[in-house]
Amino acid sequence: MLRFSTWKLIAIVLMTLAAILVVAPSMLTPAHYEALKERLPSWLTPPTIVLGLDLQGGSHVMLEVDKADILTTQVKNLREDVRRILREEKVAITGGIGATPKGVQFRLADVADKERVLPKLRLLKSSFSARSGGASPLEVEETPDGLIRLVVTEAGVIDKTRRAVDQSIEVIRRRVDALGTREPSIQREGDDRIIVQVPGLQDPEQLKTILGQTAKLEFRLVAEPGQNPSESEELEQQDGTGKLAIEKQVMVQGEDLTDAQPGFDQQRGGEPVVNFRFNIRGAQRFGEVTSKNVDRLFAIVLDNKVISAPRILTPITGGSGQISGRFSVEEANNLSILLRAGALPAKLNIVEERTVGPGLGQDSIDAGKRAAYVGAGLVVFYMLITYGVFGVFANIALFVHIAFIFAGLVLLGSTLTLPGIAGIVLTIGMAVDSNVLIYERIREENHAGRTILASLDAGFKRAFATIVDSNVTMFVAAAILYFLGTGPVRGFAVSLALGILTTIITAYTMTQMMIAIWYHYARPTRLPI
Amino acid sequence: MKLLRLAPENTSFPFMRFRRVSYPFSALLSLIAVALFIFKGMNFGIDFAGGTVIELRAKGGIAEIGALRALGEKLNLGEIEVQGFGNPADATLRFGLQAGGDVAQQRAVESVRTSVGAEYDLRRVEVVGPRVSNELVQSGTLGVVLSILAVLSYLWFRFEWQFAIGAVIATMHDLLLTVGFFSITQLEFNTTSIAAILTIVGYSLNETVVVLDRIRENMRKYKKMATAQLIDMSINAVLPRTLMTATTVMLALLALVIFGGQVIRSFSLAMIWGIFVATYSSIFICSPMLIYLGLRNEDADKTHASEAQTDAKAPAQRKQQSRSAKPR
Numbered sequence A: 001m002l003r004f005s006t007w008k009l010i011a012i013v014l015m016t017l018a019a020i021l022v023v024a025p026s027m028l029t030p031a032h033y034e035a036l037k038e039r040l041p042s043w044l045t046p047p048t049i050v051l052g053l054d055l056q057g058g059s060h061v062m063l064e065v066d067k068a069d070i071l072t073t074q075v076k077n078l079r080e081d082v083r084r085i086l087r088e089e090k091v092a093i094t095g096g097i098g099a100t101p102k103g104v105q106f107r108l109a110d111v112a113d114k115e116r117v118l119p120k121l122r123l124l125k126s127s128f129s130a131r132s133g134g135a136s137p138l139e140v141e142e143t144p145d146g147l148i149r150l151v152v153t154e155a156g157v158i159d160k161t162r163r164a165v166d167q168s169i170e171v172i173r174r175r176v177d178a179l180g181t182r183e184p185s186i187q188r189e190g191d192d193r194i195i196v197q198v199p200g201l202q203d204p205e206q207l208k209t210i211l212g213q214t215a216k217l218e219f220r221l222v223a224e225p226g227q228n229p230s231e232s233e234e235l236e237q238q239d240g241t242g243k244l245a246i247e248k249q250v251m252v253q254g255e256d257l258t259d260a261q262p263g264f265d266q267q268r269g270g271e272p273v274v275n276f277r278f279n280i281r282g283a284q285r286f287g288e289v290t291s292k293n294v295d296r297l298f299a300i301v302l303d304n305k306v307i308s309a310p311r312i313l314t315p316i317t318g319g320s321g322q323i324s325g326r327f328s329v330e331e332a333n334n335l336s337i338l339l340r341a342g343a344l345p346a347k348l349n350i351v352e353e354r355t356v357g358p359g360l361g362q363d364s365i366d367a368g369k370r371a372a373y374v375g376a377g378l379v380v381f382y383m384l385i386t387y388g389v390f391g392v393f394a395n396i397a398l399f400v401h402i403a404f405i406f407a408g409l410v411l412l413g414s415t416l417t418l419p420g421i422a423g424i425v426l427t428i429g430m431a432v433d434s435n436v437l438i439y440e441r442i443r444e445e446n447h448a449g450r451t452i453l454a455s456l457d458a459g460f461k462r463a464f465a466t467i468v469d470s471n472v473t474m475f476v477a478a479a480i481l482y483f484l485g486t487g488p489v490r491g492f493a494v495s496l497a498l499g500i501l502t503t504i505i506t507a508y509t510m511t512q513m514m515i516a517i518w519y520h521y522a523r524p525t526r527l528p529i
Numbered sequence B: 001m002k003l004l005r006l007a008p009e010n011t012s013f014p015f016m017r018f019r020r021v022s023y024p025f026s027a028l029l030s031l032i033a034v035a036l037f038i039f040k041g042m043n044f045g046i047d048f049a050g051g052t053v054i055e056l057r058a059k060g061g062i063a064e065i066g067a068l069r070a071l072g073e074k075l076n077l078g079e080i081e082v083q084g085f086g087n088p089a090d091a092t093l094r095f096g097l098q099a100g101g102d103v104a105q106q107r108a109v110e111s112v113r114t115s116v117g118a119e120y121d122l123r124r125v126e127v128v129g130p131r132v133s134n135e136l137v138q139s140g141t142l143g144v145v146l147s148i149l150a151v152l153s154y155l156w157f158r159f160e161w162q163f164a165i166g167a168v169i170a171t172m173h174d175l176l177l178t179v180g181f182f183s184i185t186q187l188e189f190n191t192t193s194i195a196a197i198l199t200i201v202g203y204s205l206n207e208t209v210v211v212l213d214r215i216r217e218n219m220r221k222y223k224k225m226a227t228a229q230l231i232d233m234s235i236n237a238v239l240p241r242t243l244m245t246a247t248t249v250m251l252a253l254l255a256l257v258i259f260g261g262q263v264i265r266s267f268s269l270a271m272i273w274g275i276f277v278a279t280y281s282s283i284f285i286c287s288p289m290l291i292y293l294g295l296r297n298e299d300a301d302k303t304h305a306s307e308a309q310t311d312a313k314a315p316a317q318r319k320q321q322s323r324s325a326k327p328r
Helices: A006-027 A030-039 A067-089 A111-128 A154-178 A204-212 A280-292 A329-341 A358-412 A418-447 A452-484 A487-522 B015-040 B065-075 B101-116 B130-158 B161-185 B191-221 B227-259 B262-292 B302-324
Strands: A058-065 A093-100 A103-108 A138-142 A147-152 A185-189 A193-199 A217-222 A232-237 A243-253 A257-265 A271-278 A298-302 A305-308 A320-323 A348-356 B051-058 B080-084 B090-095 B120-128
Touching (some): A006 A358, A058 A067, A058 A154, A058 A204, A067 A093, A067 A103, A067 A111, A067 A147, A067 A154, A103 A111, A111 A138, A154 A185, A154 A193, A154 A204, A154 A329, A204 A329, A243 A280, A257 A329, A271 A329, A348 B101, A348 B130, A358 A418, A358 A487, A358 B120, A358 B227, A418 A452, A418 A487, A418 B191, A418 B227, A452 B130, A452 B191, A487 B191, B065 B080, B065 B090, B065 B101, B101 B120, B120 B130, B130 B161, B130 B191, B161 B191, B161 B262, B191 B227, B191 B262, B227 B262
Antiparallel strands (some): A058 A193, A058 A348, A093 A103, A103 A147, A185 A193, A217 A243, A217 A298, A257 A271, A298 A305, A348 B120, B051 B090, B051 B120
């Protein structure tokens, strides 16, 4: 018990110092931290504790790709493809192209035509899936009497969903970056979800506005009376003044925009508008269509809503234009962000949202701190009045224990959450358990008639197995919590697990050392507990 | 200096004699807990039930609970629960899943924001959709089940099987009573509560292991002692430590309840209850279980003496190894 190597003592002292050094920058006020950072060379930026969104304020939004929307789009594309193939092959069908729940069907006028049509239809499979192999994204069925049915399979929808998630992440990153926030995190979650976390946001509403919109922009002609109704569709108008018949064919799409900026239209009394520029392809196409259709109305359609439908007065060949739709300044601003970032490939729904304002976050930090100070104070006091000088040792070990937990959090880059603070306060209570186990055992051995030295020795030896066993069970619970928990609860699990690991070093080894040194110098004649 | 002692020196309470009281008592409590769970139910938070929570702070300083309550009807959000807490300026609104899926949920938040945004700051908004809440229920349940299984296998490996069974029954008992506690207090049950439950499981096992460890040690030391007497002696020996640790943890938790703020209060309250129950069950549920499961103190039971002795060697050797593995 009295023999332990000097290097072990040095190691523990060094570890403690290192832990304090690692934690120190996190304890500084932001102003002091910045001052410190400036004095240090740039490669040595001291890491600090990362606060969770519940403490620093911010938004956590989970988005899910709308699979029904994916399917609808796929069926719509399928219908267009089929129409094209039939036209190209000059194949006649009886009746139109009918809809099924997950695809389309049609009946050939002449069954013999299927030899020409089927190979073409089967080729469509490749356009429905980027990957080769795996389950087929599209099934082509036929009956002897000439009915052909095409069905988008579950695999096809999932594959498309996955790709939609990948593309959406890029678009969302551009959109969130445009908000000018620091360190947003955008991650894929499973097959069909994206988690967006943006800390310290002043206006969480704006985040949701720009995340929730598909922002599919289309320039289409307004249908004229007497036009074939199958070539147009009725679309809602943004200002709520009813529906408008719009041609299905799209002149130019949002992806042909190179830039979009909010601005004001001086001619209309400074109304907020969005100014945009087309790329070369878009400019050409737009010039062509507007030259051919002077005096007709064209509609600017955003997410299937008509924003405005101005008349084409002269051909527009300059490749730039303006969208006006009785916007507020904020709306014009958001729309230009969306147009610059591009459209989402599919509709995304917000399935989970957790937003904490900066004020509440600060309140939570204050509450957590207060609870930690009071909790630690009570435990320290209680250990003192129960174990006297041994209580002092336990309290020193407790202090180092807390320093180790925080150092662990900093080094792991783990996030400190409010439940995480609760976890730390809880480990403060639990950390002294090891000390208590040891001390009680020492007392017991002493009462059983052993000498002080023998009691100390036996106390540490016998308590060790119990400490390990009891901590392993607690650690298992923390580990499972970590792997299954999310967000703040994970923070709790990390704090708890770190606390359990460090308790072995601090409560056992450190206390043992302190008592050994104390025994060496004090040479006690009776046990002080 | 006179030091504080919680437990009197050298206690010798006949704990095992209480098993005829503690078992029916605990069985009754467990039944009540199950009945509460079935008939009264839990106050599931939005994590598990889905829905929306909005925390408001009145810009004018006083939150008008009555006016907020009327919002539910006005905005057609269904049942809306309004609670004031602590500060008179603060209130939380909670309403359930809206018909019409995730889109409708967002629309509901939007309508609340437009109608109260002028007078209140929205300090916290949490919206959980139906699918996400179902997944959280699944992962929460899985977590509790997995942790019990994991710990069972660890204990089985480290101790005799009777110990493992005893520990798990005690843990289940604590779990049931904690669920009953959530039901009777109607404290909100959310993902943080799962964290509380798993921590209680951890603590309960921690307590149990400390007692079992001593029982195992004493079994080797006092081979002639009857099992009940031996268990009593072991529990009495660790009693000071049990009380001491329960008190320190309790002090830390009290600080959390009083100062830790609204969000973790239900967590801390549940933990306090859990510490009580865990301490009780390690003494009165787990340890007597060893008697019922037929744990024999080898030499005291003469008929199986030879068999039992070979049994006794294995754990003794294991213990020896664990000691020599101890770092010096």
